[in-house]
Amino acid sequence: MTRASTVFVAPFALPSTLRFLGAAALLPDTTFSVVAQEPAASFMGALDDGVRGRIAEFVQVEDCHDAGQVEAAVRKIAGSTGRGVTALVGILEPLQEALAQVRERLQIRGMDRAEAGRFRDKSVMKDALRAHDLPCACHYLATDAAGALEFARGTMPLxxxxxxxxxxxxxFRVDDVSQLEGWLRSHPPTPAQPLLLEEFVQGREFSFDSVSVGGQHLFHSISEYSPTPLQVMESPWIQWTVMLPRDIEVPEYAPILSAGPRALDALGMVTGMTHMEWFRRSDGSIAISEVAARPPGAQFTSLISYAHDRDFYRVWAEVSILEDFTPPPRRFATGAAYLRGQGAGRVARVAGIERANQELGDLVVESQLPKPGQPKASSYEGEGFVILRHEDTERVRDGLRRAVEILQVELSA
Ligand SMILES: Nc1ncnc2c1ncn2[C@@H]1O[C@H](COP(=O)(O)OP(=O)(O)O)[C@@H](O)[C@H]1O
Ligand SMILES: [Mg+2]
Incomplete structure (x- = not known):
């Protein structure tokens, strides 16, 4: 007797996807199948033997974002395994709407299209948040240049x-109307390709990551970004850090501890993990920025695991597939320093490793150093990372600051 028959949708066998896939495949007493774009031989080749051995069916499709193709694949799997599919899951954000559509058509439990749409479209999301009196930036969804300019004249910077x-x-940040005019000339918004404009929220940025089961928000984690992802994108020399303080049930977080769960209710979150981003202005007021109905990326799931001494890849699988979760206590502060090469070319070497080992070695719980020859990354997460952990939040905070000072990724053509 199996407890679930799962279909996991993953276009390609990316390392981050495989952490979640492996956890889902290894849940006991379940049947597990995969729908992917990558051919079976290379996809399967990327898996551990134990995980590969759990895959009942593998169906290749041309496009995992196409609900029709995913539906046909799920029907095929149900036919050949002889079991109704009880969970249709995937962790990548662009997949969520197609998965919701197929769930609705095949009556598989989980997030439906209306729910997925509220999480995917930032304009719909902000309308829903504001309708529930939740704080977020003023926004305008521009479908033509004239509307965009009118909003911009009253809201600058944006x-x-x-x-x-x-x-x-x-x-991107816009500081004056003429800058926006230039952009609109080369990228005029249309009803099919609108442009979202938002009041620029000045302040620090954080995340609020959560686990919900049956509409109950049972767990949350807060992390502090330093600096904001937009500043990291704008400044190629900055190496990003993210920190999860040990104590989060403190007065400085009271506004998000109250608004976070209410925002999840406003968006209709039922079961799963979410990743919310929010700002705190210097006067202490907050603004919710965006909420994704998926586990967080950028090593955050590992960070949450380290903070609680619990494997949150497995938590994600148990919650999304079995609706089973007991929240763990938070026991450590933890954080990541993202190592990012400057200039152009490929990684030549990482300077400062010995020094970093001397100073920070006792805090390091995981690291992935950029490898010589590795191409320069396109994202602000850079080419590698170091994860630190300690019971004392300030040790982790200082350690992260030191890590990005000491470790330098040298690139060369
Ligand atoms: N209204 C805003 N005010 C200030 N900064 C913002 C605002 N919206 C987004 N940003 C910055 O831009 C980054 C990316 O925007 P976001 O909406 O999170 O897009 P994405 O879905 O690509 O993560 C945010 O992490 C934040 O640093
Ligand atoms: Mg974001």
Whole structure:
């Protein structure tokens, strides 16, 4: 008797995806199948033997973001395993709407299209948050240049972004109307490709990551970004750090501890992990920035695991597939320093390793140093990372600051 029959959708066998895939595959008493774009031989070749041995069916499709193709693959799997599929999951943000559509069509439990849409479209999300009196930046979804300029004249500085972007890739700050005019001439917004404009929120940025089961928000974790991802994108010399303080049930976090769960209710979160980003202004007021209905990326799931001494890849699988979760206590402060080469070319070497080992060796719990020959990364996460952990939050905070001072990734053509 199996407790679940899972289909995991993953276009390619990327290392971050495989952490979640492995956890889902290894859940006991379940049947596990994969839908992917990558051919079976190379996808399977990237898996550990134990995980590979758990895969009942593998179906290759041309496009995992196409609900029709995923639906056909799921029907095929249900036919050949002889079991109704009870969980359809995937961790990548752009997949969420297609998965929701297929769940609805095949009556598989989990997030439906309306829910997924509220998390995916930042304009719909902000409308829902504001309707529940939750703090967020003023926004305007521009479908033509005239509307964009009118909003911009009353709201400067502002941030412009596509309504469903990711990785801060297409997000930029606008400081005056003429700068926006220039952009609108080369990228005029249309109803099919609108441009989201938001009041620029001045302040520090944080995340609020959560686990919900059956509409109950049972767990949250807070992390502090230093500096904001937009500043890291704008400044190629900055190496980003993220820190999870040990104590988060403290007065300085009271506003998000109250607003975070209410925001999840406003968006209709039922079961799963979410990743919320929010700002705190210097006067202490907050603004919720965006919420994704998926586990966080950029090593955050590992960081949350280290802070609680619990494997949150497995937590994600148990929650999304079995709706099973007991929240663990937070026991450590932890954080990551993202190592990022400056200039152009490929990684030549990482300077400062010996020094970093001497100063920080006792704090390091995981590291992935950039390898010589590795191409320069396109994202603000850089080419590698170091994860630190300690019971004392200030030791981790100082350690992260030192790590980005000491470790320098040298690139060469
Ligand atoms: N309204 C805003 N005010 C100030 N900074 C913002 C605002 N919106 C986004 N940013 C900055 O841009 C980054 C990327 O924007 P975000 O909406 O999170 O896009 P993505 O989905 O690509 O992560 C954020 O992490 C934040 O640093
Ligand atoms: Mg973001």
């Amino acid at each position: 941030v412009a972004k596509p309504p469903a972007g990711a990785g801060a890739r297409d997000t």
